[in-house]
Amino acid sequence: MYPWRGEFTVGSPDSQIAIDTLSSRIDFPPKDVAIWGQHKTENLGIEKIVANVVSNPNIRYLILCGQEVRGHRSGQSIKSLHSNGIDGNGRIIGATGAVPYIENITAEAIARFREQVELVDMIGIAEISVIAEKVKELSARRKEPIGEPIIMEFAERKKASRMKSLSGKVSLHKDLLVDPYLEVRAMEADI
Amino acid sequence: MKVEILEATKTKRMVKDPSGFFTIFVDKPRKEIVVEFYEPIHKEKADRTETGKLGLVVCGTSAEAICHTIAREELVSRFDHAAYLGRELQKAEIALKNKLDYTQDEELVIKSKK
Numbered sequence: 001m002y003p004w005r006g007e008f009t010v011g012s013p014d015s016q017i018a019i020d021t022l023s024s025r026i027d028f029p030p031k032d033v034a035i036w037g038q039h040k041t042e043n044l045g046i047e048k049i050v051a052n053v054v055s056n057p058n059i060r061y062l063i064l065c066g067q068e069v070r071g072h073r074s075g076q077s078i079k080s081l082h083s084n085g086i087d088g089n090g091r092i093i094g095a096t097g098a099v100p101y102i103e104n105i106t107a108e109a110i111a112r113f114r115e116q117v118e119l120v121d122m123i124g125i126a127e128i129s130v131i132a133e134k135v136k137e138l139s140a141r142r143k144e145p146i147g148e149p150i151i152m153e154f155a156e157r158k159k160a161s162r163m164k165s166l167s168g169k170v171s172l173h174k175d176l177l178v179d180p181y182l183e184v185r186a187m188e189a190d191i
Numbered sequence: 192m193k194v195e196i197l198e199a200t201k202t203k204r205m206v207k208d209p210s211g212f213f214t215i216f217v218d219k220p221r222k223e224i225v226v227e228f229y230e231p232i233h234k235e236k237a238d239r240t241e242t243g244k245l246g247l248v249v250c251g252t253s254a255e256a257i258c259h260t261i262a263r264e265e266l267v268s269r270f271d272h273a274a275y276l277g278r279e280l281q282k283a284e285i286a287l288k289n290k291l292d293y294t295q296d297e298e299l300v301i302k303s304k305k
Contacts, residue, residue: 005225005248007216043242044214044229089234099241101234154248 002052003152008037016060017138018053018117022075024066024126032135034059040069042077042097047104049078050113051152057116057145061138065122065131073097075123082119085110109150116146207231208272210265212243215279217286217293223250224283226257228266252287254280 001013011030019028019036028036034056039045053059062082068075077095081102084093092100102110120138122131214227229243247264251257257280258273267273279295286293293299 005216005218005221010220091234099234101232101242103232103242104245 001056002035003055003154004048004051006037006048006052008035008052010035013056014058015139016058016143017063017135018049018059018061019063019065019131019135020049020075020078021066021126022064022123023069026066026126026128026131028128028132028135032132032139038066039074039078040072042069042072042074042092042095042100043102044104045072045074046078046081046092046100047102050081050105050109053117054109054112054150055152057147057149060117060143060146061120062117063120063122063131063134063138065124066126068123071098079119079121081110082114082117085114105152106150109152112147112150202271206269206271208267208269210268210272211246213261213266213276215283215293215295217283218250219290222287223252224254224257224280224287225250226261226280228261228264252284254284 002008002010009027009030011028011033013034015032015034017033019026019033020039021036022039025038026036035052039049049062053062064075064078073096077092077097077100080094080096080100081092086102087093090101090103092102120134122134125131209231211228211230213229216225217223218225226249227245228247228249230246232242232244234241247266249257249260249264251260254277258277261267261276262273267276282299283293285291285301286299289301291299291301
C-alpha cells in the first residue's frame with residue numbers, strides 16, 4: 001500500500017502510529033503500528049518517510065526513537081523539517097545533518113506531512129517496553145484521518161529498454177561495446 | 192612468454208561516478224531486490240555529489256539481470272562503480288535466496304548450519 005518501497009515493515013493499515021527507529025533495529029507488534037523501520041539519512045531517508053506517511057491519512061503520530069545516526073543526524077533533521085520546512089534551495093531549515101536537502105517530494109507533500117503528524121520525540125530510547133507504552137498511550141488518543149492520500153507515482157515503463165539494437169553485443173559504457181567474444185570496441189555512431 | 196602477476200590492492204580514494212549513485216535493498220515481503228538510481232545533485236560545493244534526484248527504479252530477483260539492465264540503461268560510467276554494483280547485487284541475491292539480512296555496504300552475515 002505504501003508507494004515508495006523501502007526497508008520498512010508494514011503493520012496495521014488502521015493504526016495511526018508510524019515509528020522511525022533511526023539507527024536502531026526494533027520490531028513492534030504489527031497490530032499496533034502502521035509502519036516502522038530504520039532511517040539512516042537526512043535526505044533520501046526523510047523523503048521516503050514523508051512520501052509514505054502522506055499516502056496513509058490514518059497516520060497521525062510519528063514516534064522518533066532509537067539511537068541518532070551520527071553525522072547524518074537524521075532524527076534532528078526530520079524534527080527540523082516538521083518544525084520549519086525547507087528553504088528555497090530545498091535545504092531543511094535548522095537541520096544540522098551533513099546534507100539535509102529535499103529533492104524528490106513535492107511542497108504539497110511536505111506541507112501535508114507537517115500538518116498530518118504529531119512528532120513524538122523519543123530519540124535515544126530503544127527499550128521496546130518504553131516505546132510500546134507510548135504506542136498504547138497514543139492509540140487511546142484517537143484522531144480523525146486527514147484528507148485524501150497523497151500518492152507518489154511510480155509507473156512501469158512500457159518499453160523494456162531504451163537501448164538501441166546492439167545485435168547480440170552488450171554495452172559496458174555509452175561509448176563501448178563488447179561482443180560475445182569479449183572484444184571491446186568503440187560504439188559506432190549508427191548503432 | 193612472460194605474463195605479469197599483480198597483487199591486488201584497494202584504491203584508497205573513492206572517485207564518485209558522475210552518472211549518479213544507487214541505493215540497494217531487499218524487499219522481503221515481495222521477495223525482490225530493489226535498486227534506486229539517483230542522478231547527482233550538487234549543493235553548496237560544486238565538486239561534491241551531495242544528494243540525488245530519483246531517476247529510475249530497477250527490481251528483480253537476479254543480480255545478473257539487474258546488472259544487465261543497469262548496463263543497458265547506461266547508468267554507470269566508471270568501471271570501479273560497475274564492479275561495486277556487481278558485488279553488492281550478488282550479496283543482495285544471496286541474502287534474498289537465503290533469507291538473510293542485507294544492508295548495502297555492510298558485510299553479509301551468513302549463519303553457519305549446525
